[in-house]
Amino acid sequence: MVEAFFSTTQMDFEFAHRHSLSQSQSHPFMLLSGPPSCGKTSLLFQFAYNVALEAEDDRQVVFICHRSRIESAPPFLSQGIQPSSDIFKRIQMKYVEDDEGIKKYFAAFHLHDTFPLSVVVDDFGDFFYERKCQERYGNPRGRDLAMVRILALCHNAVVSSNDKGHCKLLISDTHHGDSPRLLFLYKRWVPSIFTIKSDGNGSFLLKSNSNMGSDNTEKMKIAKYSLVLQRLLLEGIVEDEETDNHAVVSASVEQLIPAK
Numbered sequence: 001m002v003e004a005f006f007s008t009t010q011m012d013f014e015f016a017h018r019h020s021l022s023q024s025q026s027h028p029f030m031l032l033s034g035p036p037s038c039g040k041t042s043l044l045f046q047f048a049y050n051v052a053l054e055a056e057d058d059r060q061v062v063f064i065c066h067r068s069r070i071e072s073a074p075p076f077l078s079q080g081i082q083p084s085s086d087i088f089k090r091i092q093m094k095y096v097e098d099d100e101g102i103k104k105y106f107a108a109f110h111l112h113d114t115f116p117l118s119v120v121v122d123d124f125g126d127f128f129y130e131r132k133c134q135e136r137y138g139n140p141r142g143r144d145l146a147m148v149r150i151l152a153l154c155h156n157a158v159v160s161s162n163d164k165g166h167c168k169l170l171i172s173d174t175h176h177g178d179s180p181r182l183l184f185l186y187k188r189w190v191p192s193i194f195t196i197k198s199d200g201n202g203s204f205l206l207k208s209n210s211n212m213g214s215d216n217t218e219k220m221k222i223a224k225y226s227l228v229l230q231r232l233l234l235e236g237i238v239e240d241e242e243t244d245n246h247a248v249v250s251a252s253v254e255q256l257i258p259a260k
Contacts, residue, residue, distance in 0.1 A: 002194065002206050002223040004050055005032075005043040006234040007078035027191040028158050031124075032172040034196025038204050039225070040172045041065075042232045044120050045075035045091075047170060051118045052090040059114060060092045064102065065122040067095035076232045092116075099127045099146055106150070109157040115167045119158070124171040125182070144185065151189040202226060203235060 034040050048061045070093075077083065096102055102121065109115075125147070133142035158169040171190075173182075186193065193209045206223040220240040226233050 001192070001208055002221050002237065005047050005194075005206060006223065006225065006232070007046060007081060008050070008053075009078070009080045028162050028166075028168045029155055029190050030168065030170045030192040030194065031186050031190045032170060032194045032196070033175050033186075034172075034204070034206075035176060035198065036174055038196045038198070039076065039227045039232060040174070040196070041070065041073070041122050042075040042077075042227065043206070044122055044170065044172055046078055046232060048091050048118065048120050049081065049085075049087055051168070052087050055090065055117055058090075059117045060090050062092050062094055062116045062119045063122070064094045064096055064105070064120065066097070066126070070122065076227055076230050078232045078234070096127065098129060098132070099150055102127055103150055103153065106153050106157045110160060112161075115161045115165050117166070118168040118170065121169075121171040123174065125173040144182070147182065147185055148188075151185065155189045199224065207240065 032040055032043060045063070048063050052061050094105070096105070102124075128143050128146050128150075130143050133146040134140060136142060137145050139145060154169060154171070158167055161167040173186075175195075195207055195209055197205050197207075199205050203224055203226040206225065208220050221237050222240050223237045224235040226235060
């Protein structure tokens, strides 16, 4: 499923087809977590583009974010994708300022006559302001309480929508260290978690940390990518053989799926 975050033009055609979003068995609720400045917004935007590209109907992808942030730091596109592409017309930007905006959107989600193909929320945790949440709940852990309630709302909304059609929800968050912050909260509601780490040499490693149980037989993969000249560049993908990151970084060229 890590393939969903990169342009299919950077992969072998047969490989890209086998691992397309339409073929994916991943849970409809997913989290992408990584350190600051690792290209999370770019990965989310590429995901949204891929969903819109593979669509078989006229439904849209909804991209929820802070307007000022995305305008000051726009996402990097993959090589070969032009900003003028008609595919972007199928990505609807929705700007919200705080967790109340997310709450209102998903509280009314069931009222949609037609659900979007996917909903993407950039920097989910940053919508929850510490002091504001503490005052609202009268509790020093008000932010945690607010996040739990919104995560539950999001989970129920996307699961219910999939009873009537097909819709994925992807959120992102920033972590410092080896694991997503508030991982104990996310694991309760998000079955499919993707994490990003630096390889120490200017590139990043994207790995799926599925929380879906033993019934998921899909082999996990690790994608190595970089941000070069304001472009999102996929360097290669290898199967995760339970090796450490150093083994992935030192993988031979033959093991990597070539980037065109």
